[in-house]
Amino acid sequence: MKKYSLVKKYIQPYIFIYFLAFLFEILSSALQMLIPIILGTTIDSIIGSEEPTNKIMISFINFLGGRDLVRERLGIIAAAFILISFSIALLNFLRPYMSGKATYTISKGIRDSIYAKISSLSIKDMASITTGDMLQRASSDITKFETMVSTTMMALMGNISYIVISLITLFTINFKLSLISVSLLPILFIGTFLFDRSVVKVFDEFEESEANLTTIVQENLSSYKVVRAFFKQKHEINKFEEASMDLANKDYKIMAYFAYFWSIAEFLCFLQIALIAIFGVIMHRSGSVSVGEFTAVFAVALNMVWVVLGTGRMLSRFTRVTVAIRRFDEVLEMDSEDLDSGVSDIDIKGEINFDKVSFSYDEAHDAIKDLSFTIEAGKTLGVLGLTGSGKSTLVSLIPRLMEYNGSIKVDGAELNTISKRKIRENTSIILQEPYLFNKTIKENIAYRWPDASDEEIIKAAKIADIHDDIMNFPDGYDTIVGEKGVSLSGGQKQRLAIARTILVHTPIIIFDDALSAVDTQTDINIRTALSQNEKAQTKIIISHRISTLMNADKIIVMKRGKKIQEGTHDELIREDGLYKTIYEIQNIEVD
């Protein structure tokens, strides 16, 4: 089973515990068989008048001290009953306790490594998976696995051992009567197995509908502003009602399936029981079975019928655990991003040199094509370009979030020979769409450096021009942001993201349109504060706003992945081109 090798690693250490649990299961089944035997013995040796012919019963009576003694001392029987019941209870406690503990430890191991694996995937691999699918693997598949292993697998083994031991007991008590007692069981077993196979399909459909409904609710909750602004509540409600109806239909289908199944299955069970009773009476009349034996067979068979019914269902359901295991393995087999291979002992100052760099997300077209430019360490590069021209793509190549073609040199070393850890530690990027965690403002700012002192945090907030806003929040730096706390404006979010990024000084810092949501004055404040920073920093500033870029040492203009212009602000406003056009439009706006 090489296929499941990765998951097997987590299960292997617990094989012995499962084996022990299985032994307990067998022991408990064997003890349970004693109950009908005692019952039969009691009837034949105390209530009834006839001698039992069955060997097990006779030896059991002899074990207790003979028929006469048992008759005199009923307490012995009672004590045996209590002792056996107690032992069964103890075993029934120990077995799930042990196997359950093993199962939860195993699934914790799998869950943790799936999470670690997801966190270690490269951006490219992350983009190739869907969130819903991963969520399912890391949560509901794990739950399925837990239920399967701790409950179904154990119960299945228990049931099988119970059935085997019951059969042995039955046939030693009375062969002919036992044959009749199990005559309908094969039909019951196969029928249940087949039924469960088909009902699993209906369950899958149900789960699909359920997931669909969840997605609708989720989408609706996060898009409530759009829904209300566009006055689409009615449309959303209809969409929900449709999905809800679909779910109700599936629910009804399942209910109908089970109604048919149970009525037929129960009919078969009771028919089986009736057969035993009828043939038992006939056989007793002809003297081939004692009342005690009949009672014992009846009691064993009565239980077994229901166990057989359950086993058929479990067996078919058990195949589902292999599906879950395969899905875990698929995730665990994915390659983690290698952060450490490559050069790490270089001192990064921040000189960046692009030479004929190309990059494409798909084979169809290049997001970046033949791009060349140089920024000296400590200087500022401005990047202007229409939307979709490749600006974000360009800057994401620098922290090695994606692989490039051509050559990018950082301080003279080819970028893809520098370890990812090294370059990422030395680069900060303020993303176009900043993400804030559902935590306090302080924790959000200190995300990259959790041990930062309050002074450091406040200093970063002041540079990002957000300190005064924070002081106006109800709990200052301890105010929680996001769903459970205050809602921030777009500009506040951006400035908080800037504070988070500049808290740790890195030789290279990238602003991906990170000043777009703040007003011009705030923009100037932030850039002035940043330039007063005592340590040199290479800055790449992407912006649509000329005033943000005009002081840069060099500006490049992008169009459809290519550089179409390069120069300083003064040079660019003198040449005809996109830069000048945008400058003129924005100048008119300002005037």
Ligand code: ATP
């Ligand atoms: P904007 O000013 O709107 O932020 P941009 O200049 O930053 O635009 P990019 O995000 O770099 O543009 O996108 C460049 C091109 O690459 C676009 O055509 C875009 O559709 C495509 N692209 C961007 N991200 C991906 C991705 N993850 N997968 C596939 N194509 C992408």
Ligand code: MG
């Ligand atoms: Mg962008």
